[in-house]
Amino acid sequence: SIQNVLVAAYTIFLHRLTGAGDLIFGIPVSDRPEGFDDVAGYFLNTLPLRVKIAGGETGEMLLQQIRDTMAELLSHADQPLARIVEATNPERFEGRTPLLQTVLDWREGNPQLDDLVADEQPQPEAYPLDVATAPFDLALSLSGQEDGTITGGFIFDYASLDSETVAAWTRSFVMILEGLVQQSDCPIRRLPTVAAQDLDRASLAGPKVDAPPELSLLLLRALAEYDSLPAVESGDVTLTYGDLRARAQDIIPGPGKVSIIDTDDPVERVVQALAAILGQKVLALFDPALPQARRDKMRSTLLAIETEGIDGTVASYVQFTSGTTGEPKAALLSRVGLANLIRTLGNDLSIKPGSRVLQLAAPAFDAWVWEVFITLGAGGTLVLADRSALHAGEPLAVCLRERAVSHVTITPSALAALGQVDLPELTTIVAAGEPLSADLMETWAPGRRMFNAYGPCEATVCASHGVCAAGSDTPDIGTPIVGMTAMVMDRYAMPAIPGAVGELWVGGIGVGLGYVGAPAITAERFIADPGADDGRRLYCTGDMARIRTNVRIQFIGRDDRQVKVRGVRMELDEIEAALQAVAGVRQAAAKTVPDATGRPALAAWVTGPAHDEAASIREALAIHLPETMLPAFLTVLDHMPVTATGKIDRLALSDPRKAAAHPDQAIAAGEPSAGAEPCSELEAVILDVFADILALPARPGRDQNFFVLGGHSLLVVRLAAALSGKLDRKVPLPAVFANPTAAGLAGLFTSGETQNACVIRTLRHGTGPAAFLFHAVDGSGHCYDQLAGNWHGDRHINVVEQGQGFDSLETLAEGYAQAIDTAAGDGDTVLLGGWSLGATIAAAVAEQLRRQGRDVRVVLIDAARPVPHENEHSADETEIAAAAKAAGADGATVDRVRENIRIAANHSFGRIPGPAAVIRASDTPREGAAPDLGWAGVFDSTAVKTMPGSHHTILRSGDLPALSRQIERLWDEQEA
Structure with a gap:
């Protein structure tokens, strides 16, 4: 029937729009109850239709399923929707109707199947309905006319959708309907869903310019042009561009393709990195603070560069990131990509002689490459500081003010920890590494230029950015930078329906060369770019995004096992592999949960050890994982919750924030007296502050560790400030780090040792x-x-x-x-x-x-x-x-x-x-x-x-x- 074809088309539309494979939507049916034949009026009931779709089915197969399902559904037409909702008791959400959020309303007429193929693409128009609110989030109402045509359209709420997006959806629905009728033997996943006029809502391109100069030439020109200007400042020591060039050229590395930089001297690190690039070596940045075991794995990975035919005339640097196998992955970036970044971002951020750019990123992050080389390529001054001066909160605020920093790239977490401070010299802020909130944008954008930047390390630090303006919408990640492209693809690697959430793919000059020594993963994540004629590839980021009506990219999050915590990207599989390698651990699960600030924190659950061994498990992890990858919450369970198929049910894992405050449950606190009541009023005050900062449901024990309860370095800043206010005394950060329990802090305060x-x-x-x-x-x-x-x-x-x-x-x-x-x-x-x-x-x-x-x-x-x-x-x-x-x-x-x-x-x-x-x-x-x-x-x-x-x-x-x-x-x- 016509209705079944329309239902099948709507099913495909919803499947391709949402990616969901188990769909429920409403079908209005006319049903006059027995005994009401003489009663005037239109009796209408809405029934929930459930359709499961995998994407591999052909249109013909789906139509057969719809025919059978509709026949079964209509046999229950006398069941009121309210009774079905009561019987199923679905999860309810404020502001949404239970069970059904969308309906397809079809009213019969005279059209035939051939009438479902339009002579030309319809041009939908928006017009207001004479109703107070839309009854559902989205409704498609269609009517057959006497002349055989079908009219109708989408009914939607302007508060959540815009007319341009819904107009594009109308064109998508018509394309799907035509494809279903004309190619019923085609797999559903291959049906086109985006009209030609809407393709700009699925694919964006940055400005096109000539290729940048060769990387060494680009840097040497800058070193010569700004010869007498300050290039690097560390305290009272300043190196001019001429000094820097001379020192770098004196130590250009000899034989070997890779130059590993692991010094913790910040000036020497810049000199050595510049020397490696000028000497056409592949730069590998190591953090000296990493555990030796992890550094050994990284060195072993780099050996593949010597045997894979890679050299510094093509590759610029290696960036290590978390791997799904439990081993760190090494993304290899190109020289032309880094040259493009230097040329583009120096201009976009208005870095020039006189600009003072803070080197804030940790030594082994790709943001370090961004800060150092963009500054040196544009004639600015790179401001170096001791790591202790860069701690989030007051230390960083003091550094920004005293060093008169004009440009900083910073994670939103660290930006939030600055609080309300006056930084008149700070003219440019780049927020990166985490989603930027509207509140932070409203706080920091007025009076300065603020950018929200996005880029996986596999795409040379930055793929897109956008200028943030106070009073604008939720911050987005802008548009691709010069030489880069971005597209949003659905689960079948087809352009996503406009406004739909899909996976973000990035392309262009900055896309990396792949992963060192990992051809299988490279082939999976780096694919040929059909739009490029020079062999370049696209990188499938795994990040979920949509392209808004204003043709800017909105970042949504991840749809896999990769997460970002405090700006650090990591694979949950690597965390779980490290946990399972600890003696006594049988099973392990990891995911993120909101911390007390609402930002993601890493949580882990294990089975096998005793409940009081969680602290020792975390210590064992610290031998192999950097501090940034250690779980904030570690819970020991008697057994893992599982799904009906026997897999770990991650949705059913206990809330570690609640468990942390109740030592009789499986908790992370390994101290024997965890849960003990406070012994003094001072301890009680400290514990109340703990509970407030960590958003715990109850006061923790006097001997429970702040960090084991879910604290981290950014929350310590808030803790020290809160304690200082409550106790009317200065509470130094080192005192909290050294005494992270209420008992320890109270003892420290009463002895006066914080002072002398x-x-x-x-x-x-x-x-x-x-x-x-x-x-x-x-x-x-x-x-x-x-x-x-x-x-x-x-x-x-x-x-x-x-x-x-x-x-x-x-x-x-x-x-x-x-x-x-x-x-x-x-x-x-x-x-x-x-x-x-x-x-x-x-x-x-x-x-x-x-x-x-x-x-x-x-x-x-x-x-x-x-x-x-x-x-x-x-x-x-x-x-x-x-x-x-x-x-x-x-x-x-x-x-x-x-x-x-x-x-x-x-x-x-x-x-x-x-x-x-x-x-x-x-x-x-x-x-x-x-x-x-x-x-x-x-x-x-x-x-x-x-x-x-x-x-x-x-x-x-x-x-x-x-x-x-x-x-x-x-x-x-x-x-x-």
Whole structure:
């Protein structure tokens, strides 16, 4: 019948529009109940028609299904819709009708099947209906006319749809109807659905220009043009473009196709990266803080470049990203793509001489490539800062203000953490890495240029961007940049119906070369571009998007197992594979849940271990995964919920935010006293703030860890600010990181240690006697992060960081010794170590603890015994301040550096009973220095070992596991 053909066409339309394979829509039927024959009026009932469609069926097969289903449906025409809704009890949503959101209303006339093929494409017109509201989200009403034609159209609500989109849907429905009649043997998935005039709503192209200059030539021109201008600024140290060119050309790498950059010196990292590009090497950025196991996997992956015929004349850099197999993937990007990015974005963002661009991205992210090379290609100044100055919240706000930054690329999470701050010099903001909210746009767009940028790392950082204006609609990701294309495709790789959500494919000059050593995944994600005549490919992003009526792209989210958390893209399969590799774990599941700010947080569930082992599981993960990929919530279950087919039912997994506040359920908190009631009013206040910040349904226990409950670094900023306001005292971030429980924070506050003592922070969980490593001259212990991440064995590593200043090294050592004595526990051996000033502190603390009868073992790393001089310091204070500022330090840190140098230089060591060990850096120049660097005159005996490296590289590069093994041996040799 005509009705069955129309129903089949509408089924295909809804299937291709939504991607759903199980559809329910309404069919109005005329049904006069028995006994109402003499009653005037039109008796109408709407019945729900359920159709399952897979896409592989032909039109003829679907028509047969519709015929049978409609016959069954009409046999129940006397059942009121209200009774069906009551019996099925479907999930209800505010503002929507239950069970049915769309209907197809057909009224018979005289048309025949041949009349369903139009002589020409109809031109729909919009006109208002004399009704208060549309009865359904969408309704298609069609009537057969006496002359054999069919008239009608869509009824819709202007609040949720626009007339241009619905007009395009009308044309799509007619195309589907014609295809169904004319090609009934064609698979449904191959039927065209987009009219020629609507193709611009499925495919967009950026401006077309000539190909950019060769990458090296482009950069060399900029280096020459801006020769005397500042290129890189780090504290008081500035490199001009000429300086940068000279330093880079001096160290252009030799043989080999790949140049791995893993230094944590920010200036040297820029120099080495530029040298690699100029030397036509494939640049590989490594984060020094990554676990050694992950870096080993990355190095192994890069070996394929040497054998696959890839070289730096084609490829520019490798970007590692999370992989579905549990191994990191290496996306390979082209030189022409990077050259296009430099030329295009420098112009779009108005970067020019005088612009000050903050290098904010972490060392191994492709945003680092964006920040560095776009700035250098446009004559701007790249502003480098110490990582501690870039922490979200107040530290970053201070950095932006004090360094007079004009341009910053930032994740919306970090932007939100800035709060309400006045940054008059900040003229350009690029939000990237996460969806941008309308609230953030309204806050930050006025008075400056604000962009919302999008790009998978497989497409050279940026594929599209758009300017955000206050008062505009929900932020979109704009249009493709110069040389790039974007299209929205449905599940069958056909252009999506206008306004429909589909997968975003990007093409053009910036699309990468594939994945290193992974031809199968490359073939799956990189496909031939039929619109390109130069062999270029399209990248299937896996991101879901739609093209709006204004021909701009709206980002929707992911439709697979890949997620973004705090701007970091990761595969949930990799998280689950890492969890299942932990001893004792039988099953694992991972997904994202909203954190207290409404942003996605990573959650994981496991079966197998005891409920109190969740914390140790997370520690085991930290050996293989970077901190950004560790679950914020980790829940141990007795068994996984499963679907009827036996698969893990991820929708039925327990809410980890609720479980975190109830220790009698399967929770992540591994502390034995988790769930205990507060012991004081102060603890109760802290716990209430915990619950508020983390959006917990109940107050957690006094010993439950803020981070295990779902906290992360951005929420710590809010926690510290909230506690400062509640308690009317300054709560420093390091204090929260080091004491992430209410009991710990309350103890810290009541003892006053936040003001005048050290902060002991765990770098690595392990067994046996704990090691305590002392901070460097700036009071921070971050110099040990890389060493701890690569430690050989299962040692528990703590770092001792400075609280407030001390008048002398002796009083500092007394305070530190008291804190360590408490933290170490009764009778345990205490292992001490330190580098540079930290070594001097370690010796002074060892003296205090040995006086108390402690078994203390100490290793001093590349530090000479200080020799006091009357009325003078060991270095000029101006030089000290300059050195600290060169490292990106703020004014307070410079003062601390100066004071620490003073108290160390003025300290006179007496005789310290017991042994010590000294590790010398082989490349540190020390003319005339004794092999033991002067410590033999302090300790009873001094063992001396030499390790490769200089004073500044011994903890940051080279064989760090070997260094840790040497430290362990030297501790063992001091056994009493």
